[in-house]
Amino acid sequence: GAGVSQSPSNKVTEKGKDVELRCDPISGHTALYWYRQSLGQGLEFLIYFQGNSAPDKSGLPSDRFSAERTGGSVSTLTIQRTQQEDSAVYLCASSWGLTDTQYFGPGTRLTVL
Amino acid sequence: KQEVTQIPAALSVPEGENLVLNCSFTDSAIYNLQWFRQDPGKGLTSLLLIQSSQREQTSGRLNASLDKSSGRSTLYIAASQPGDSATYLCAVSPRSFKTIFGAGTRLFVKA
Secondary structure, eight states: OOEEEEEEEEEEOOOOEEEEEEEOOOTTTTTEEEEEETTOOOEEEEEEEEOOOOOOOOOSSSTEEEEEETTTTOOOESSSSSOOGGOOOEEEEEESSSOOOOOEOOOEEEEOO | OOOOOEOOOOEEEEEEEEEEEEEEOOOOOOEEEEEEEEEEEOOEEEEEETTTTTTTEEEETEEEEEEETTEEEEEEEEEEOGOEEEEEEEEEEEOOOOOOOOOOEEEEEEE
């Protein structure tokens, strides 16, 4: 079946602009995660959603970052007033539950000029 | 605070060799540990998931072990092949569910 998909695959934006990154999880997966991988850095947890529960936003690096998940499926990560340090690959993953195997999408490479 | 460390940071071996990658974590209160591989410019591919109640998992030429009490996991790769060249990441799922990744081991298998 279809895996996790993310769009766009690449995004180049100017400093100060807002961007939206989209994640389509595997159908039926109740858990969805967002991570950030900066050049030469490890994966950094940003946020997770589990079913209809309120998301844990404590990993978001600043209040410019927000995420939502509509209808328990598609998720959008929004970065407002982008900064150059936001440049990174943003990865999404989904799983059946929070203790199950996470399946990753191909990522969105964000470049802020 | 949970920390995940992977040793070595990089490894180069000739084809056919058996090898072991190491992962250590500081807090044993975890739900599971997962091993992934990441190819350059790509997302992560799940290799093995070990639940906290398990000691090991096997898939083909891969075997992962978990010793929660000592905070260690190993990934054993048998008869390595050039196609195994990638970065291998381990990740733990703590009680908070905020998955924590190690920095990875970059593996190069020479033909």
